Amino acid sequence: MKVVVYAICKNERAFADRWMASMSEADEVYVLDTGSTDGTPQRLEELGAHVTVEAITPWRFDVARNRSLDLVPADADLCVCTDLDEVFQPGWREKVEEAWTPGVDRLLYRYTWNFLPDGREGMVYWYDKMHRRWGCRWVNPVHEVLQFEGGEPQTRYVEGVHLEHHPDQNKSRSQYLPLLELAVEENPENDRNVHYLGREYFFYRRWEESIAMLKRHLALPSATWADERCASMRLLAKDYFALKMEGEGERWLLRAAGEAPHLREPWLDLADLYYHREDWYGVLWAVNRALAITQRPRTYISEAVAWGEHPWDLASLGYYYTGQLGKALEAAQRAAELAPDEPRIQTNLQLIQAAQPAG
Template sequence: MKYKVYGYAICKNEEAFVDAWMDSMSEADGVYVLDTGSTDGTVEKLRARGAHVTVELIRPWRFDVARNRSLALVPEDGDILVCTDLDEAFEKGWRSALEEQWAGDTDQARYRYTWNFQEDGSEGVVFWIEKIHRRCGFKWRHPVHEVLTYTGEGEPKKAELLGVQLNHHADPTKPRAQYLPLLELSVKECPEDDRNMHYLGREYMYRRMWDPCIETLKRHLTLKSATWPDERAASMRYIARAYENKGEDAEAERWMYRAIGEAPYLREPYMDLACFYYRKKNWFGVIHMTESALKIRERSMSYINEPMSWGSAPYDLAAIAYYWAGLPEKALEAEDRALAMAPEDERLKANRDWILKKL
């Protein structure tokens, strides 16, 4: 079936991304952009490429207000709306894959999203997002880390779009200064919202504010709505990191074990503890944790996954631990597995030479 598909976005000073974004969105029937005060050539370049651009300052700044304003710009005759940022781009063919899998009663769709890439060009954090939706019945909510919320009756009917891939190429020069006050505002507005309570604690961790990090994430774990084991385990892991940075290793270790118990099907908690034991030169602890991590073969489709756990690192740590534990044959086996995943890594090659000398 043929649908009317529109793209919409917000932007500010993203001239460098305009061409790639417009190329990506060329499969849509039109694109509508709210520019919130660019001082470079973003607006002119977008218009030259055929985008419908409205310039409007949002004061005080809130991401949800800006998103809802950009959503309002989209014509009412749209069947399917696609929200992206200018530093994101779909791989070709997304429109046909979308139309093939969108049923007449579908409200929202989820699809694969690569949030970042490694230095060698391989994928980093990968998860599934849900920013394709029906024209009516949705609004954006929260000052930051805004979420698309269904305003209709019951639950939205969702489709899973196989073959639709969106890639994010973030501008590392953009500041994060506004995130913390907006997250604090979000938690103040909705103190029982578990999602943003977790994000606030994580933001404190990023800023090395260890005590607020611990306090906030412990609050997250007490919320009635905080029932998702993956995110609960992440809060426990971040609490552990904060305690270790405060020099409280026993408490850190205890919280790492709690994270494993909360979500034993995730590699990341095991890898946190493997790294902790590596720093303590507890080689048999490293061996146990890396072996446990490697038994987990299925990577989570949520944002709670870290590329280190799914690359060469588990084998690399295991190889080092086997070596110092006096098990060079096992060390060589693990090192070869690590090199198979990162064949150009000079450190891994040097480590393999050391193991061969030991043998």
């Protein structure tokens, strides 16, 4: 079986050694450099990569990805698309070979998109950039995805393969907004890109434009995935809170929870709202709905805060202020176990311990 890694890059020499070491389990590595000035192509070649230098003008991620895919030899069995700021945990090749059986078009594997300041994992979901050599092309100017000939691809999960993202925090993402606007202009019925554009407007604090785009997403006939619809509703709530329209914000949070009651995130948003109102019974109602969900989704709609200490912290406060001291202690202990280096949570635990009735 021939496994080939391919990538695009620009000015990422700092990552070259680490990335090539991680990709060394592949048979070959092909890189499209789109205009580095820091010696990235030369260093990659020294480390054994096949490098082509070519400018992509105007810039589009799908065009660059397809050009890099074109570099992959025709006899490759499996193509592995990564970026230079990503690292596989060792041993990935053997597990991939076991999973790549006849008829499979694409493999999904665990992906850590970011890490918290204390080193714990942040957003984790399952990635899908391992695929067959022929009959697929990248589409969308940004947030590009693979489009397969012949209908829906046969996909298989690979347990034990883990890719980590360690990005350059100084790199600008300013190109994302105009590329997303272009993507929606090119394909206004693409519900995923409409959602992403609404989210990007939110990041830029362009509340009204975010509201309009997120409502447009929810109105699209193709926008049927409850998890992403819930995400749009949660963003709408945040837009309205930013505009000081708290009632409208709460209504969208309630709709979000109704849209995807199987997700922790909307319930925690509601618990946070009730916390700020000091509505402790409301906090307990919402946070216990969240904690009743014990299976973390494998999609990108899964936030680290929902699976860390935060829900237990909220529960401890809700129980404490409603006089349920035993339950408050249990929740505070769980929060402290999950965040042993968080001073506020450790202090809360001590206060709740001190408040327990004697004997």
